[in-house]
Amino acid sequence: MSAVPRSTRKRRSSPRRRSSPPSSSRSNTSPSPAPRPFSTPSSEAAAAMAAERAELWPVKPALVALTLAALVTIPQYIPYQYDLRLFDWGTVSSLLEFRPPTETAAAGAGLEGAEEMIPVKNPASRLHDPKEALEPLFEKLYALERGRAKGPVRILHYGDSPTTGDLITADVRELLQQRFGDAGHGTYLIAKPWAWYGHRGVNVKAEGWTIRPATLRKEKDGRYGLAGVSFTGGAGAWSTFQLSRGGTTRVVVSYEAQPGGGTVEIKAGELEIGSLATGSETAGWMERSFAVPAGERSLTLRVKEGQVRLYSIALFKDQPGVVYDSLGLNGTWAGVLASYVNEAHWAGALRAADPDLVVINYGTNESGFPSYIEGGYEKDLREILRRLRTALPGAPVLLMSPMDRGAREASGQIGTIASLPKLVALQERIAAETGVAFFNTFEAMGGPGTMGRWYKGEPRLVSADFIHPIPAGARIVGTLLYQALIDGFHRYKLKQLRQTIAEARPK
Structure with a gap:
């Protein structure tokens, strides 16, 4: 007769351990009641099986993680697979x-x-x-x-x-x-045109922008600002910039002045430091500077109304x-x-x-x-x-x-x-x-x-x-x-x- 799988033996034993309710009239030496057939588990047995599965759930993810670790690690030590390395542990510190x-x-x-x-x-x-x-x-x-x-x-x-x-x-x-x-970090884009975009010391989170890099040639007028990317957004579009270092005293916002242009609210932390109206009778590149309170490391642009077209911000220190x-x-x-x-x-x-x-x-x-x-x-x-x-x-x-x-x-x-x-x-x-x-x-x-x-x-x-x-x-x-x-x-x-x-x- 073939051996019973380990998991099956556990499932059979679980109902047996739990099937005898405590009773004051039963002696400690009384024989245990006969186990119920495995084909018709009781609600208690089903609960036990579910509990067992819950206890074992990390096993499969752990096996997957171990397999991935092996694939990453083994090429480090097998010479003829050296060029197949997925990761170089020596670069962790530099990353x-x-x-x-x-x-x-x-x-x-x-x-x-x-x-x-x-x-x-x-x-x-x-x-x-x-x-x-x-x-x-x-x-x-x-x-x-x-x-x-x-x-x-x-x-x-x-x-x-x-x-x-x-x-x-x-x-x-x-x-x-x-x-x-x-004297400051300089230019930073309104949002991330590419997932990996980022600068040392500055990060951005943003929503609601239509992003058009110059490489895609989506702006028929060819206007992409100093950095080559155009950002268009309506009411509710926003960008928040986090600065890892203090000392920034000015933020300059570059934008497209245009007929019917909307308004942008600028905040440093929770303090509103200005409002930018982009409406103009004629279209053209413009920029405007706003003072940043000492020590502030968070800046937010939010479109309050209308449609705006922004290009970038620039961060400066007055020194x-x-x-x-x-x-x-x-x-x-x-x-x-x-x-x-x-x-x-x-x-x-x-x-x-x-x-x-x-x-x-x-x-x-x-x-x-x-x-x-x-x-x-x-x-x-x-x-x-x-x-x-x-x-x-x-x-x-x-x-x-x-x-x-x-x-x-x-x-x-x-x-x-x-x-x-x-x-x-x-x-x-x-x-x-x-x-x-x-x-x-x-x-x-x-x-x-x-x-x-x-x-x-x-x-x-x-x-x-x-x-x-x-x-x-x-x-x-x-x-x-x-x-x-x-x-x-x-x-x-x-x-x-x-x-x-x-x-x-x-x-």
Whole structure:
């Protein structure tokens, strides 16, 4: 006879234990009554079975969790499955801790075993500025350093998907603010166009908005504000911004003035700090500033009535320092700023921001389309630079190349896609011909094969697509850019010192 399953034996025994009610007339040695047939369980037996199932319910979820843990963990210890890792335990700290190293630390400080991943090169050698286009920026930074600045130094950084998560830009921002002072976070979008959108130190929750990024070309008038995204909402639409740090003294709301425009209520915590009426006889980009009470870390925008079209907020501190705006568009390419965005509208937003430097950091998405690189890319990039020159005559522009982009080769190794070095060389040539500065991110981070080394190394610094860095990898790139800028700044100061000495010499 086959063995009775364990669960069946338990179900049979349960009714037996519970079937004898207590009785004062029954002896403790009296035999137990015969068990009821299993096929006709009593209500007591059914209750016992339900109780048993309730006791055992965590077993199945626990087995699922253990199976998932095994799938995640086993590839860590089986060499031929190493590249199949779903997660790198060594990156936990970098995912949770987003702070960059100090400005005196090397780009790879604190990353054990990363010597082969991080180039032993001076990143400043990858900053090309033969026409000294960045001198106006360095002059402003020098004034900050000496305590003679009349206002903040503001930098606009346009980028693609890593920038939407404030990767790279967050580290440059923090390093510059550590050295020159913190004048505010800068631009933040009204809501999250993409689930992963977010900046270090700021978060948003929002409802009721129709979101149109410039990449989708949904606004027929081409008006997307400074950051490239339009938000339309009716009465009841709202956004609440949480700031992890205090000190913000002003919030600037940018919006589209338009006939029949609605009204927005602005609160700091529970205190109403202003009301924004967006109605106007003519349409156009506008912005308005509101004072934020000291120490307040929560800001809310709520549409009170009518229809409004907003673009972004910007956070400032009324003190000397640097503002570093992270202006990322997911999946963007040069053609978006060159043709999708209304030139006059963008120019108005740029002039209002009055930046001391504009960084154009595109190329990763373009590198996946060799025919575009050979065809219309140069025209689009030159058009962006022309638009910037027209809107901001005299303002420094830095063309920043994309990072390495890896791809699995026939040999199984991870190399660099063939089109990327060509695109970087094209960017460098255009920068030289147009007189803007150029930072060769690709070479500064290690050149061909860098993403392969980053993926194979410990800790892993890039995701499994060999394109998007994780926070630790982004920190390296941000630090390389910062070091290159600071090296250029030091050369500027040395030049000023030599001029001062020369002028002081008796003639």
